Amino acid sequence: MKKATPCIRRGKLKVESLERAAETLKLLAHPQRLRLIEILERDKEVPVHTLVAETGFPQAVVSQHLNQLRRVGLLSAKRRGKEMLYTICDPRALSILNCICTHCSEGDFEHE
Amino acid sequence: MKKATPCIRRGKLKVESLERAAETLKLLAHPQRLRLIEILERDKEVPVHTLVAETGFPQAVVSQHLNQLRRVGLLSAKRRGKEMLYTICDPRALSILNCICTHCSEGDFEHE
């Protein structure tokens, strides 16, 4: 996982920087992808078929989401036999999920 | 500005909670809206025409962005004469911008 250097914000962000930031946020802005990240946060290294089983989403959908998240560097993947193990490799994925949950209450969670 | 209560995450987030989170993130996931938030962070209460002048975006575009951000509760607005003053009212808007900038370097900023 990349190191999270504290941000020193001075001046205005360049348009290109804003665009990259927006692209990253856009990929996080999807309920199914947030669910995948939630699971990956808990289980660290997870093969696709497990994510399919846990979420109930179609395999193609899960695979597409994972690839998108990997493309922008939020996730990484490595092969283990037939499986592909996905991992969160950008701490922003987690901190944004936490941040967005700042206003979550008990009622936002499922209790088993 | 709402108080940011720390998030205690237990169990899985409900689908509806994920959907609300995704909706909020989606609105932040736009370079122009991020720029507006950046300016609002600095200047606190800003009328639309100032945002138009600072960004160079068309008035209708700025107005639409501001309304979208207000609809999900990230911004609030109050009238002062002919002007509408916009303010950030959800701290998540700021913390997500900060969070996304975790990996920003000097080169991401414009130096005047």
Add this chain to the structure above:
DNA sequence: TTAAAAAATACAAATATGTCAATACATAAA
């Protein structure tokens, strides 16, 4: 009242995203 300034809205065109089914690819085991 009328005119001007500030902001919001409506609508259509262009673009981007999401979804689904089918298919292709990769690996391991028989």
Add this chain to the structure above:
DNA sequence: TTTATGTATTGACATATTTGTATTTTTTAA
């Protein structure tokens, strides 16, 4: 090799977002 399992990719389609132009509303001041 053949087969089975696990993933990735493709193409068609529906839906959503973005953007631009024009118009409308709201408010103040003449």
